[in-house]
Amino acid sequence: MSKVFKVFCPICQRIFELRTDLKLCPFCGSPLFVYYEISYTEFQKCIENSKYNYDLGIWSFKCLLPVKHCGKSLGEGWTRVIDVENISKLYNVRIALKNESINPTGTFIDRGAAVDVCYAFENGYSSITTASLGDFSISIAAYALHYNIKTLHFIPKDVEIWKLYRLILLNSDVKCVDSYKEAVERALKRCLRGRCYTSLSPSPTIIDGYRTLVFELIEYFRKGFNWIAIPVGEGVFATAIFKGINELSEYMGLDMPKILAVRIKDLEPKELKTSYSLPSLFSELEISESNILEIIKKFIEISNGFIVNVDESTILRIANELARREGLIIDPIGIASLAGVIEARNNNLIDANDK
Secondary structure, eight states, X not given: OOOOOEEEOTTTOOEEEOOTTOOBOTTTOOBOEEEOOOOHHHHHHHHHHHGGGGGGGGGGGGGGSSSSSOOOOSSOSOOOEEEOHHHHHXXXXXXXXEXXXXXXXXXXXXXXXXXXXXXXXHTTOXXXXXXXXXXXXXXXXXXXXXXXXXXXXXXXXXXXHHHHHHHHHTTOEEEEESOHHHHHHHHHHHHHHSSOEEEOTTOHHHHHHHTHHHHTTHHHHHTTOOEEEEEOSSSHHHHHHHHHHHHHHHHHOOOOOEEEEEEEESXXXXXXXXXXXXXXXXXXXXXXXXXXXXXXXXXXXXXXXXXEEEEHHHHHHHHHHHHHHHOOOOOHHHHHHHHHHHHHHHTTSSOTTXX
């Protein structure tokens, strides 16, 4: 089976060739989706057979990823799904958690990094530049090591010290700048000067790596789970989830689950922070200005979903409940989705028959 690597804009419907320098639609700024020339039978076969190749990580979905060969796996993907029975009883709604914290660097980002770094390698790049708030760069650096690719990361100067420590351990060069916006600008300028691959979170290759999470949940959708709750920072992960469930709906004939997008409210704006401000536990969700956020609202509406806002104190309270009632200790960003479900349940956006 041959794969045609083209991308299309889900907003303005324009089609482009997949290129290493094309991250967003140049006309409307939307994320771009990779289009696969694949039959319904081939798609279904890939999804159904993937569970027998889970030891390959996300590469069990190789025929649905925009690379020529299976890339290197560090054990990303096929993370456990945990039924939280005590929390479900407490709030009278069936809840299951997909534990992405057991990915190699501790986040779902590893799914996208595995694909993006492989794509850069296949296109002959020996260096990668990133711009992020920390976790994205850590993941890219971890995978780049296995391809002998050098990495340089532009990071806001107020990033948590442990993130810098991890990047240094990964033999990366780090440049601290004033803001995330400046980090993106510096990364793009550097790669215009020479042969260097720019790895940014909205890339089509990143999106397709992220969406493998949805493919792993097909049996839960078949069992009637009709919601999927996700944390939203700049909106890229939500975009990937939408693409994945849309593909399952089209090719597998499944009812599309609704998207519950969870945002953190009352975060202190970065421009108001002082040297005396305490570091936030939710810095990875603090990107407040993003064109993608406006676009993702359209995707959520298509799925008949909602955006809910939760505050930091609510998330920390739910983290405490989860630890005490289920024995699960999960970082606050990972708890944001669960807090959003509970907020939606309390406001009757989700009812007792939902899952």
